[in-house]
Amino acid sequence: MSFEILLKSITQHIALSESEQEGLKAHFKIKKIKKKHFYLQEGDVQQFVTFVSGGCMRSYSIDENGVEHILQFAPTGWWIADMHSILNQTPATLNIDAVEDSELLLIRRTDLEKLYDSIPQLNRFFRILTERSLASFQHRLIDGLSLTALARYNNFCERYPTLIQALPQKYVASYIGITPEFLSKMLSQPMKKR
Amino acid sequence: MSFEILLKSITQHIALSESEQEGLKAHFKIKKIKKKHFYLQEGDVQQFVTFVSGGCMRSYSIDENGVEHILQFAPTGWWIADMHSILNQTPATLNIDAVEDSELLLIRRTDLEKLYDSIPQLNRFFRILTERSLASFQHRLIDGLSLTALARYNNFCERYPTLIQALPQKYVASYIGITPEFLSKMLSQPMKKR
DNA sequence: CGCGACGTTGATTTGCCTCAACGATTGTGG
DNA sequence: CCACAATCGTTGAGGCAAATCAACGTCGCG
Numbered sequence: 001m002s003f004e005i006l007l008k009s010i011t012q013h014i015a016l017s018e019s020e021q022e023g024l025k026a027h028f029k030i031k032k033i034k035k036k037h038f039y040l041q042e043g044d045v046q047q048f049v050t051f052v053s054g055g056c057m058r059s060y061s062i063d064e065n066g067v068e069h070i071l072q073f074a075p076t077g078w079w080i081a082d083m084h085s086i087l088n089q090t091p092a093t094l095n096i097d098a099v100e101d102s103e104l105l106l107i108r109r110t111d112l113e114k115l116y117d118s119i120p121q122l123n124r125f126f127r128i129l130t131e132r133s134l135a136s137f138q139h140r141l142i143d144g145l146s147l148t149a150l151a152r153y154n155n156f157c158e159r160y161p162t163l164i165q166a167l168p169q170k171y172v173a174s175y176i177g178i179t180p181e182f183l184s185k186m187l188s189q190p191m192k193k194r
Numbered sequence: 195m196s197f198e199i200l201l202k203s204i205t206q207h208i209a210l211s212e213s214e215q216e217g218l219k220a221h222f223k224i225k226k227i228k229k230k231h232f233y234l235q236e237g238d239v240q241q242f243v244t245f246v247s248g249g250c251m252r253s254y255s256i257d258e259n260g261v262e263h264i265l266q267f268a269p270t271g272w273w274i275a276d277m278h279s280i281l282n283q284t285p286a287t288l289n290i291d292a293v294e295d296s297e298l299l300l301i302r303r304t305d306l307e308k309l310y311d312s313i314p315q316l317n318r319f320f321r322i323l324t325e326r327s328l329a330s331f332q333h334r335l336i337d338g339l340s341l342t343a344l345a346r347y348n349n350f351c352e353r354y355p356t357l358i359q360a361l362p363q364k365y366v367a368s369y370i371g372i373t374p375e376f377l378s379k380m381l382s383q384p385m386k387k388r
Numbered sequence: 389c390g391c392g393a394c395g396t397t398g399a400t401t402t403g404c405c406t407c408a409a410c411g412a413t414t415g416t417g418g
Numbered sequence: 419c420c421a422c423a424a425t426c427g428t429t430g431a432g433g434c435a436a437a438t439c440a441a442c443g444t445c446g447c448g
Contacts, residue, residue, distance in 0.1 A: 063341075069339040072332075083325065084333060087326065094336075116318065120314050121314075123321050124310065124321075126321050126325075127318075127321035131277065131281060131320075132281065133328055134277055134324055134327055137332060137335060138265055138277055138278070138331060140335065141265065142255050142265060142287075142288075144371070145263040145371045146255060146257035146261070146263050148435080168394070177338070177339045178437090179438080180394085181395090181436095181437080181439095182437070184396055184397080185396085185397080188396080342403080343403080362425090362426070363426080364425095364426070372405090373404075373405060373406085374427075374428095375404095375407095375428080376403085376404055376405070378429080379428085379429080382428075382429085
């Protein structure tokens with residue numbers, strides 16, 4: 001059952017008693033999303049902290065020219081959110097939709113706040129989760145400032161070898177910050193240490 | 195005394211008893227750094243979680259051409275670290291030095307781990323701290339993907355109106371991801387909605 | 389089958405970089 | 419207190435990586 005994979009990822013970092021596990025489970029609900037359908041749209045206020053129990057999601061913003069910029073992919077086992085919206089209860093600036101048919105586990109933000117009190121160890125879990133996420137976003141930012149488009153592409157392939165096979169090329173282009181046309185041209189160059 | 199400002203920033207989010215405050219204090223030590231002197235150099239393994247109790251620090255990487263890319267400024271009241279190095283105990287890829295004469299409060303990573311056990315609420319504090327930091331890095335990444343150099347500059351001025359006055363222009367250029375020359379040219383353009 | 393989404397390719401443009409030279413300011417040692 | 423070096427910002431000429439715009443082939447899918 002899909003709650004198992006969430007539990008497994010949590011108990012990897014903190015210990016939970018039977019009753020705590022039950023208490024946790026009681027607050028999550030399942031939501032299924034079909035490929036390309038929205039989970040969150042710009043302007044909504046995000047109410048749920050979201051775990052991807054199957055499939056793959058993406059978050060992205062749309063700039064004033066209508067171009068998409070992908071912030072994150074979230075395959076099975078990852079969390080995804082518009083952090084700013086959920087922390088400050090402001091309208092989202094990000095969109096989140098399904099890259100493929102997906103299944104989500106949702107917990108209402110206010111319920112999670114309560115759980116932090118009844119299961120203090122959850123603070124530890126989300127601290128660790130967030131720390132790692134922060135480290136990886138910092139790394140990505142540095143890469144964006146210092147590497148060429150090609151180097152960023154190769155980086156992406158190394159880091160997410162399985163993901164890349166499931167993604168349309170234009171999503172990868174958007175993630176690494178170039179146009180689909182330019183990525184296509186890069187890949188058709190034979191040499192250049194690929 | 196400089197420990198007060200750290201305490202104030204913590205007790206804003208969690209409650210600490212007298213004895214907990216003492217316990218906390220006992221694990222921090224003070225370090226002073228003169229302007230332009232290093233606190234952390236690429237290749238070191240970071241051992242200390244670091245709070246800036248006075249002055250201003252910066253973290254940055256140096257690319258293969260010797261160009262600096264600033265990841266973060268940390269004025270008084272902020273934390274600064276090479277997250278990846280401190281989490282995984284690997285050699286740092288970042289450098290950290292003082293933008294102006296500064297004072298730091300350090301706690302050994304292993305001591306902090308112990309404190310997480312004796313003062314579980316600290317997990318909550320650092321969870322919240324890291325969540326906010328994550329949200330702001332995500333925002334910066336999106337800006338980097340969707341905005342022009344000028345828009346990023348104006349953004350920076352709005353977000354850090356006081357900081358900007360204390361920084362050499364070339365640091366700002368590095369932070370927003372352009373060369374000092376180009377920033378200079380941008381600023382000398384009269385029009386263009388400045 | 390036919391339509392829309394996707395990738396490709398080419399011609400042209402542009403935002404930003406590189407390199408180099410030059411004042412202005414700062415700071416430092418004698 | 420001055421001379422000198424180092425650092426910083428400015429300006430100009432030229433170059434390049436990546437964007438833009440447009441046209442076209444292909445494929446998966448309703």
